[in-house]
Amino acid sequence: xxxxxxxxxxxxxxxxxxxxxxxxxxxxxxxxxxxxxxxxxxxxxxxxxxxxxxxxxxxxxxxxxxxxxxxxxxxxxxxxxxxxxxxxxxxxxxxxxxxxxxxxxxxxxxxxxxxxxxxxxxxxxxxxxxxxxxxxxxxxxxxxxxxxxxxxxxxxxxxxxxxxxxxxxxxxxxxxxxxxxxxxxxxxxxxxxxxxxxxxxxxxxxxxxxxxxxxxxxxxxxxxxxxxxxxxxxxxxxxxxxxxxxxxxxxxxxxxxxxxxxxxxxxxxxxxxxxxxxxxxxxxxxxxxxxxxxxxxxxxxxxxxxx
Amino acid sequence: xxxxxxxxxxxxxxxxxxxxxxxxxxxxxxxxxxxxxxxxxxxxxxxxxxxxxxxxxxxxxxxxxxxxxxxxxxxxxxxxxxxxxxxxxxxxxxxxxxxxxxxxxxxxxxxxxxxxxxxxxxxxxxxxxxxxxxxxxxxxxxxxxxxxxxxxxxxxxxxxxxxxxxxxxxxxxxxxxxxxxxxxxxxxxxxxxxxxxxxxxxxxxxxxxxxxxxxxxxxxxxxxxxxxxxxxxxxxxxxxxxxxxxxxxxxxxxxxxxxxxxxxxxxxxxxxxxxxxxxxxxxxxxxxxxxxxxxxxxxxxx
Numbered sequence: 001x002x003x004x005x006x007x008x009x010x011x012x013x014x015x016x017x018x019x020x021x022x023x024x025x026x027x028x029x030x031x032x033x034x035x036x037x038x039x040x041x042x043x044x045x046x047x048x049x050x051x052x053x054x055x056x057x058x059x060x061x062x063x064x065x066x067x068x069x070x071x072x073x074x075x076x077x078x079x080x081x082x083x084x085x086x087x088x089x090x091x092x093x094x095x096x097x098x099x100x101x102x103x104x105x106x107x108x109x110x111x112x113x114x115x116x117x118x119x120x121x122x123x124x125x126x127x128x129x130x131x132x133x134x135x136x137x138x139x140x141x142x143x144x145x146x147x148x149x150x151x152x153x154x155x156x157x158x159x160x161x162x163x164x165x166x167x168x169x170x171x172x173x174x175x176x177x178x179x180x181x182x183x184x185x186x187x188x189x190x191x192x193x194x195x196x197x198x199x200x201x202x203x204x205x206x207x208x209x210x211x212x213x214x215x216x217x218x219x220x221x222x223x224x225x226x227x228x229x230x231x232x233x234x235x236x237x238x239x240x241x242x243x244x245x246x247x248x249x250x251x252x253x254x255x256x257x258x259x260x261x262x263x264x265x266x267x268x269x270x271x272x273x274x275x276x277x278x279x280x281x282x283x284x285x286x287x288x289x290x291x292x293x294x295x296x297x298x299x300x301x302x303x304x305x306x307x
Numbered sequence: 308x309x310x311x312x313x314x315x316x317x318x319x320x321x322x323x324x325x326x327x328x329x330x331x332x333x334x335x336x337x338x339x340x341x342x343x344x345x346x347x348x349x350x351x352x353x354x355x356x357x358x359x360x361x362x363x364x365x366x367x368x369x370x371x372x373x374x375x376x377x378x379x380x381x382x383x384x385x386x387x388x389x390x391x392x393x394x395x396x397x398x399x400x401x402x403x404x405x406x407x408x409x410x411x412x413x414x415x416x417x418x419x420x421x422x423x424x425x426x427x428x429x430x431x432x433x434x435x436x437x438x439x440x441x442x443x444x445x446x447x448x449x450x451x452x453x454x455x456x457x458x459x460x461x462x463x464x465x466x467x468x469x470x471x472x473x474x475x476x477x478x479x480x481x482x483x484x485x486x487x488x489x490x491x492x493x494x495x496x497x498x499x500x501x502x503x504x505x506x507x508x509x510x511x512x513x514x515x516x517x518x519x520x521x522x523x524x525x526x527x528x529x530x531x532x533x534x535x536x537x538x539x540x541x542x543x544x545x546x547x548x549x550x551x552x553x554x555x556x557x558x559x560x561x562x563x564x565x566x567x568x569x570x571x572x573x574x575x576x577x578x579x580x581x582x583x584x585x586x587x588x589x590x591x592x593x594x595x596x597x598x599x600x601x602x603x604x605x606x607x608x609x
Binding site: 011012014015018019023026027136137139140141142143145148149151152156163239240242243246247250261262264265266268270276277284285288 | 446449450452453454455456457458459461462464465466538542545546549550551552562565566568569572573576579580583586587590591594
C-alpha cells in the first residue's frame, strides 16, 4: 500500500516538474518578452534597461535557476499588465473559483447520484429514459451554447438571475449549473451502469431473500458497491471541469482564476499565464492523487492488488 | 468476392442477384431507423459545408447596412431574402452559418488527422518497440492527462499568436493521448496473438508484420477514437473562436459567430442562437454516430 502510494506521489511530482520546466522554456524560447512590454520601435537602450531589470539579459540557465528559486520562495513574478505580484492577483481571484467549484461539484454529485439510481431502477420506464435522454443532451451541448441559452432565458426573458459578475451567491448559480452539467450527465450515466451491474449480482438476491427492506438493499448493498467506478469518474472529471471553468468564467465574467487566465492570454501577460498553468496542474495532480486514495479506502481489493 | 469467374459451375447456387451484400450494406440493414436519420442528416450537413460557396445566397462577409438586424423568417419584420436574418452589419446569417460550418468542420477534420497520425505513431512505437522510448512516450501521456488541454491551447496561442495555422496545430494536438493509449494497449495485445508469432516464426521482417498484420487488426478502435475525439475537436475550436482566440474576424466560424452575437443577446438574440443551434446539431450528430460506431464495430475502450 505504501509502496503504491509512494509511486503515485512520485509520478505526480515528476509531472509537475515537467510542467514547470516546459512552461518556462516555452515562454522564453518563443521571442523576447521585452518586445511585448514596450511599444514597437522603442529605444534600444530602454529595451536593454528593461531586460536588465527583469533579468532577461542573463543566460537562459541563470534565468531558469532564478525562476525555480522564485517558485520555492513564493515569488511568482510581477504581472506585466497590472504591475503587481502575480500571487496577490491569484489570491484575490481564487475564492470565487473555489466557490464556483464547490457549487458545481456539489450539484453534479448530489443530483447525479440519485438521478442515476432512479434511471437504473426504472431502466425501461419513461422516467429512466427521460433522465438518460436529458443526460445525453447535457453531455453533447457545448458549454458556451448552454450558457448563452440560459442567459437568454433566465436573465433577459424572465429576469430572475444576473447575467454576469460575481458579487452575490445568485451570480454563481448559472455558471455553476453550466459547469456542472457535463459532469452531472457523466455521473448519471456511470451510476446507472454501475447500479445495473451490481443489481444482477447474487448477493443482492441474498439480501432480498433474507428479508431486508428494499431501501436497505439499494442504499447499503447496491450503492456501496456501485460507488467505486463513480468515485473514479468524479476524479477523472475534475480535470475536465477545470478546463471548462476557464470558458464558463469568461462567459459569465466571474472574477475567478479562469477569467484571469483568458485575459492573460489575450493580453500576453506571461507571468500570470505561467503561474495559472502551474497552479492548475498542481491542483489536478493533487485531486487525482486524492481520488486514488479514496479508491483504496472504498475498495479493499485495490490495497491488496497494490501490495 | 462477388466477381469470381466460377470454375466450378455445378457448385454455384442459383442466386439471381450476384453475390451476397457487401459489409456496408449489411451494416446499413442492421441500423435502427433513428440512426439512419442521424447518418443521413449528417451526410446532409457535410454536403452543405462542402458546397457552401454554391448554396450560400450571399457573400458571408458582404455588409448591407440598410438591411441589418433583420430577424429570421417567422418573426415580425423578417425579410424572406434573408431566411435566417442578418447580423449587426447586415451580413446574411444563413450564408455565414454555411461558411462557418465549412470552416469549423474543415479545421476539425485536418486537426483530427494530425492527432490521429501523431497519436497512432507514438502509440505504435510505445507498444511495438517498447523499451525506454516507450516509457518516455507514456510519461508524456500522463503529463498531458494531468494538464487540461484548454490551458495548453491558451499557452500556445499566447506564445505564437492566433492565426489559422496555429489554430489547426493546436486542434491537432488535442486528443493525441487517447490514440496513444488505445493503440499501445491494442498493439501489445495483438502482438501476442498466435498468428503474429507464426509470422515471426516464418521469418517475416518486423516492419512488415507491423504494417501487414498488426495495424489492420487495430483499425476499428482507431476509427472509434477518431469519431469520439472529432466532437471534442469541434467544441475546442468553437470555444477558442468564441473567446476570440481562434480565427480572426471577419471570417466566420460557428464559435466566433456565437461570440460576436453574445453582445447582442438582449436585443437581437438570433445572431447568437442560429450558430449555437448549428453547433449543437453537429456535435449531437457526431456523438451519436461515435456511440453507434463503437457498438457496431464492437470496440471496448478502456
